[in-house]
Amino acid sequence: MEILKNIAMVEWVYYFFAALAISGALGTILSKKPMHSVIALIITFFSLSGIYVLLNAQFLAVVNIIVYAGAIMVLFLFVIMFLNLRQESNELSNTSMVVASTVSGLLLALMLVAVFRKAYIDPISPALFSSETGMIERLGNLLYTHYMLPFELVSVLFLVAISGAILIGKREKGGRHF
Amino acid sequence: MESVLLIKGIIILVIFALSLGIAAYETYFERVIAAYIQDRVGPDRAGPHGILQPLADAGKLFFKEDFVPVMADKWLFIIGPGIAMFTALMSSAVIPFGDTLKIGDLLVPIQGMDVNIGILWVFGVVAMGVYGMLIGGWASNNKYSLYGAIRAASQAISYEIALGLCLLAVILVTGSLSLREIATQQHGINWNVFYQPVGFILFFVCALAECNRTPFDLPETEAELVVGYMTEFGSMKMGLYMFAEYVNMFISSAIMASLYFGAYNYPGMDFVREFLISKLGDTTGHNLATLLGTAVFFLKIFMFIFTFMWIRWTLPRFKYEQLMKLGWQWMVPLAMVNLVVMAVATLSGKPLLVAWLGMGGFLLVYFTGRSMYEKRFN
Structure with a gap:
């Protein structure tokens, strides 16, 4: 009980978002209808954004919502609605699938534990910590000076992806017109 | 500290109540304006000039049977309208909504919160707005609802791109994402609309499309899809969807007014402020000037809302492929040109001149080139 009393308000909010994120993630893999999975995943993205806001990374939080929850998940929903996947998926009755996923899950857990045991986390000194680290001005300065080359390369990658999408979406001669 | 929180709380409550109240009276004025345009009488039974009509409507909607179709996904069906209203x-x-209020020796801005990502917040929330329609339409397990929902989603995604590009041009000129900063930089009559009229028109069309207003109300075409995504909804669930549309209209008008029409700024505001302060003293004068600015802001908002309604009762709706063609082949490229022109104009040091020359030059070259091309090859 003493421990519970000592938790600050911010930490309560953090635990709330963390629990929401984990339950959303569990809902994604456990729910039987694809539509419910997608909605659970959206809840996870939202709680992650909440955690970003707690870290004072407002830009990251809102971009996470715009890109993942706002664009990508809408497309997911869109495709699921078009295909109208109403029948329940039965991956859990497929034995080899269950074995494979258990093994890969355990491997991942092992790896994470190994990495975290070896990892050295910088102790944070409150005196040197700047609360503006996550603000958009800082982020922009860093992206356009120190990380200029990777940033530009990523934009080239996006351009390639856009061209690819247009090429795939283009009607071929003699193709169906509708 | 306590008093700041209290005042902030009151301001947030007032903004909340105002959004709902204005949305309620938008439904009334929509009918009045429709009646005027179509030369009818309009609502005139409930109260003087039918002014109590929204209350009567809400009462009716609340007391109707709350119905969930048998094959519907019950929880999503209930959550759908809630998400629409929430977003x-x-x-x-x-x-x-206004400049600062002076209380004691504190300056409290009339705004819910002034975050440094302001306009991106709006963009994120707009992006979330699709879910209400998508989830509601899918959960009703009805073909027409599903088609309506799919149309709503594809329309919202398509027009979000042009919307985002127009926003980028405004951010570029201001150099800040905060809506308060954008508002302050349009002091007096230095409004953004004079720098980027094309950007404003594009933004306005996108706002119409994002609010599902005519001529972009494809998700609820009554001739093809009954009422689209809300076909299966009745009583207050339908009411919430309709209400969300009107709240969206109010909010998008407010955003257009603050991005392009200078929010609470009006020509001669400095003179009025000085005059009020000299007559009524420091605190009262300042507060009165601020409230006057807020009134001007609401005047701009009402003007936009009226334009929305005017368009709805004047123009017919697009066909679906016309909507997509307009969105992708006209709005997106034009918004990109607008962005480039504004970038050059901001760098050149003479933004007004270069912006007009650049945009005018582009349109001139494009349309003459197009007409010459068509003359020669057709």
């Missing part, structure tokens, strides 16, 4: 109300948090 519609969230974006009003960052709109700067």
Whole structure:
């Protein structure tokens, strides 16, 4: 009980978002209808954004919502609605699938534990910590000076992806017109 | 500290109540304006000039049977309208409704919250707005609802791109994402609309499309899809969807007014402020000037809302492929040109001149080139 009393308000909010994120993630893999999975995943993205806001990374939080929850998940929903996947998926009755996923899950857990045991986390000194680290001005300065080359390369990658999408979406001669 | 929180709380409550109240009376004025345009009488039974009509409507909607279709996904069916309303109300948090209020020796801005990502918050919430329609339409397990929902989603995604590009041009000129900063930089009559009229028109069309208003109300075409995504909804669930549309209209008008029409700024505001301060003293004068600015802001908002309604009762709706063609082949390229022109104009040091020359030059070259091309090859 003493421990519970000592938790600050911010930490309560953090635990709330963390629990929401984990339950959303569990809902994604456990729910039987694809539509419910997608909605659970959206809840996870939202709680992650909440955690970003707690870290004072407002830009990251809102971009996470715009890109993942706002664009990508809408497309997911869109495709699921078009295909109208109403029948329940039965991956859990497929034995080899269950074995494979258990093994890969355990491997991942092992790896994470190994990495975290070896990892050295910088102790944070409150005196040197700047609360503006996550603000958009800082982020922009860093992206356009120190990380200029990777940033530009990523934009080239996006351009390639856009061209690819247009090429795939283009009607071929003699193709169906509708 | 306590008093700041209290005042902030009161301001947030007032903004919340205002959004709902204005949305309610939008339904009344929609009918009055429709009646005027179509030369009818309009609502005139409930109260003088039918002024109590929204209350009567709400009462009716609340007391109707709350019905869930047998094959519907029950929880999503219930959540759908809630999400629509929730997202519609969230974006009003960052709109700067006025300058600061002076209370004691504190300056409290009339705004829900002044975050440094302001306009991106609005954009994120707008992006979330699709879910209400998508989930509601899918959960009703009805073909027409599903088609309506799919149309709503594809339309919202398509027009979000042009919307985002127009926003980028405004951010570029201001150099800040905060809506308050954008508002302050349009002091007096230095409004953004004079620098980027094309950007404003594009933004306005996108706002019409994002609010599902005519001529972009494809998700609820009554001739083809009954009423689209809300076909299966009745009583207050339908009411919430309709209400969300009207709240969205109010919010998007407020955003257009603050991005392009200078929010609470009006020509001669400095003179009025000086005059009020000299007559009524420091605190009262300042507060009165601020409230006057807020009144001007609401005047701009009502003007936009009226334009929305005017368009609805004047123009017929697009066909679906016309909608897509307009969105992708006209709006997106034009918004990109607008962005480039504004970038050059901002760098050149003479923004007004270069912006007009650049945009005018582009349109001139494009249309003459196009007409010459068509003359020669057709």
